[in-house]
Amino acid sequence: MKPIYLDHASTTKLNEEVLKEMMPYLRDQFENPSSLYEAAINNKKAINQSRKKVSEIINAKPSEVYFTSGGSEANNWALKGVAFSYTEKKEIITTPIEHHSISHTVTFLESIGYTIHYLNVDEEGFIDLNHLEQLINKDTLLVSVIMANNEIGTIQDIKSVHSICKIHDVLLHVDAVQAICHIPVDVQGLGVDLLSFSAHKFYGPKGIGCLYVKDGIEIENLIHGGKQEQGIRSGTENVAGIVGMAKAMEIKIHNMTEESERQIKMASYLYNRLRNSIEQVKLNGPKIGSKRRLPGNINLSFKDVDASIMCFILNKKGIYISTGSACNSGAIEPSHVLKAINVPDDFIEGSIRISLGEATTKREIDVFCDEVIELIENDLV
Numbered sequence: 001m002k003p004i005y006l007d008h009a010s011t012t013k014l015n016e017e018v019l020k021e022m023m024p025y026l027r028d029q030f031e032n033p034s035s036l037y038e039a040a041i042n043n044k045k046a047i048n049q050s051r052k053k054v055s056e057i058i059n060a061k062p063s064e065v066y067f068t069s070g071g072s073e074a075n076n077w078a079l080k081g082v083a084f085s086y087t088e089k090k091e092i093i094t095t096p097i098e099h100h101s102i103s104h105t106v107t108f109l110e111s112i113g114y115t116i117h118y119l120n121v122d123e124e125g126f127i128d129l130n131h132l133e134q135l136i137n138k139d140t141l142l143v144s145v146i147m148a149n150n151e152i153g154t155i156q157d158i159k160s161v162h163s164i165c166k167i168h169d170v171l172l173h174v175d176a177v178q179a180i181c182h183i184p185v186d187v188q189g190l191g192v193d194l195l196s197f198s199a200h201k202f203y204g205p206k207g208i209g210c211l212y213v214k215d216g217i218e219i220e221n222l223i224h225g226g227k228q229e230q231g232i233r234s235g236t237e238n239v240a241g242i243v244g245m246a247k248a249m250e251i252k253i254h255n256m257t258e259e260s261e262r263q264i265k266m267a268s269y270l271y272n273r274l275r276n277s278i279e280q281v282k283l284n285g286p287k288i289g290s291k292r293r294l295p296g297n298i299n300l301s302f303k304d305v306d307a308s309i310m311c312f313i314l315n316k317k318g319i320y321i322s323t324g325s326a327c328n329s330g331a332i333e334p335s336h337v338l339k340a341i342n343v344p345d346d347f348i349e350g351s352i353r354i355s356l357g358e359a360t361t362k363r364e365i366d367v368f369c370d371e372v373i374e375l376i377e378n379d380l381v
Contacts, residue, residue: 001318002318003318003319003320004318004319004320004364004367004368005320005357005359005360006319006320006321006354006355006356006360006364006368007320007321007322007353007354007355008296008355008356008357008360009150009151009178009201009294009296009297009322009353009355010322010355011200011201011206012200012201012202012203012204012357013203013357013359014203014204014205014244015203015204015247015248015251017247017251018203018204018205018244018247018248018251019244021243021244021247022205022240022241022243022244022247023240025043025046025239025240025243026240029042029043029046029239031043032236033046033047033236033237033239034226034227034228034236034237043237043239046239046242046243047067047237047239047242047243048062049246050242050243050245050246051065051067051242051246053246053249053250054210054245054246054249057249057250057253058180058185058186058187058195058212059186059187059188059189060187060188060212061215063215063230064187064212064213064214064215065210065212066210066211066212066213066229066230066232066233067208067209067210067229067233067237067238067241067242067245068208068209068210068211068233069207069208069209069238070198070199070200070206070207070208070209071099071101071175071177071196071197071198071201071209072099072101072198072209073209073222074196074197074198074209074210074211075099075101075102075105075175075177075196076101076105076222077211077219077222077233078144078173078194078196078211078213078219079092079102079105079106079109079142079144079173080105080108080109080220080222081219081220081221081222082141082142082171082173082194082217082218082219082220083109083114083141083142084220085218085219085220086141086171086218089139089140089141090113090114090115090139090141091114091115091116091117091137091139091140091141092106092109092114092115092116092117092140092141092142092143092144093116093117093118093119093132093135093136093140093142093143093144094106094116094117094118094119094143094144094145095118095119095121095127095145095146095340096118096119096121096336096337096340097121097125097146097149097151097152097154097336097337097340097341098144098145098146098175099146099150099175099177101175102144102146102175103336106144114141115139117135119131119132119135119145121340121341122341123341123342124152124154124285124286124341125149125152125154125284125285125286125337125340125341126154126156126157126286126292127145127156127161129157129160129161129164132161132164133164136164136165136168136170137168138168140168140170141170141171142170142171142172142173143161143164143165143170143171143172143173144172144173144174144175145158145161145172145173145174145175146174146175146178147174147175147176147178147179147185148176148178148179148182148183148294149178149285149294149337150177150178151284151285151299151335151337151338151353152284152285152297152299152337152338152341153178153285153286153293153294153297153298153299154285154286154292154293155179155183155286155291155292155293155294157292158172158174158190158191158192159189159190159191162190162191162192163191165191166191171193171194171217172191172192172193172194173192173193173194173195173196174190174192174194174195174196175195175196176195176196176197177196177197177198177201177209178201178294179197179294180197180201180202180249181201181202181248181249181252181253181256182201182202182256182260182294182295182296183256183260183294183295184256185197187212187214192212192214193213193214193217194211194212194213194214194217194219195211195212196209196210196211196212197209197210198210199241199244199245199248199249202248202249202252203248203251203252203358204244204245204247204248204249205240205241205244205245205248207238207241208238208241208242208244208245209245210245219232220232221233221234223235259295259358260295261295263295263296263356263360264288264289264295266296266356266360266362266365267288267289267295267296267297267298267356268288268289269362269365270298270354270365270368270369271283271288271298271300273365273366273369273373274300274369274372274373277369277373277377278302278372278373278376278377280302280303280304280347281300281301281302281303282300282301282302282303282343282344282347283298283299283300284299284300284301284338284341284343284351285297285299285341295356296355296356296357296360297353297354297355297356298353298354298355298356299338299351299352299353299354300351300352300354301338301343301344301347301348301350301351301352302347302350302351302352302376302381303346303347303350304346304350305349305350305376305381306349306350306381307323307349307350307351307352307381308323309380309381310323310350310352310372310375310381311323311352313371313375313380313381314368314371314372317371319367319368319371321352321353321354321368322352322353322355323351323352323353334348334349334351335348335351338351350381354368
């Protein structure tokens, strides 16, 4: 049986049209874009054309788009680059439900003298805007908030966060890795100063991402060396990756609304099948179908179930999902996101994340549900 892949929040399959667009730059058009001969200049033009496409999709200027190796680099660069440029302010506000590329970065900054504040979140993962109003002050350098949570799908009210930051003249960074090409993202409309994203979350290649930096914002280099990316992000450009990301965005944006509606129906069907058959199941995050939840995200917790055993058995059957746990130094620990939203102790170890994609079918969902129901009804997990 063909594997059933239900882990699209982790990564997505490279689109065939994207691969076709990339192939010339992986084979014959290999020249370094920084060189001065015609073939190299043509590669530089390809980068510039891709930068223009990306900027138009997020409603930015081409000069505000910087290519990186992925979302983690973009997040690291946003926080460290701003911190090392504006050294007079030493406080950063973030949330307890960020991706590790943010949470580990602020831990590093804390170790060198910065004060980190964490916003309260409710049981659906929404940040407390009143708490933000209380924490923000004249010493606040930056607020960093994940736009759409990678585990529970919660979509934050970024416009309201921006309004508070604007009043206090504080910079706003948004991790939009899970959001771009799945929900509308308009940097001008949102009012963000910096925004990160990564191509492999929307059927583009791995190893390429982007950091939007609003014109006028100073940001120190994370990587020093050459003069690429307007002199502030060194390293020979990944031409094939850049071209691939632009093409993937172009394709995904075109069918985003239709695909989102389809995934919401599929997610609702999956959840209803499980909750109608399993008594003790809890949905983590906002209601499925809500405009404040990612369309294809379903995070569930089962009472007195070991999700790691469930995933192991499903894996043997060719069904791929994620647990709500992260492997850390050989020890399985409950997800920091699920702990932050207070998932009960007798549910948290039984947490799984299912994330749907363009190729997900109703038959695949039925197979998955049948297997999960059988495992739980027969006390196999």
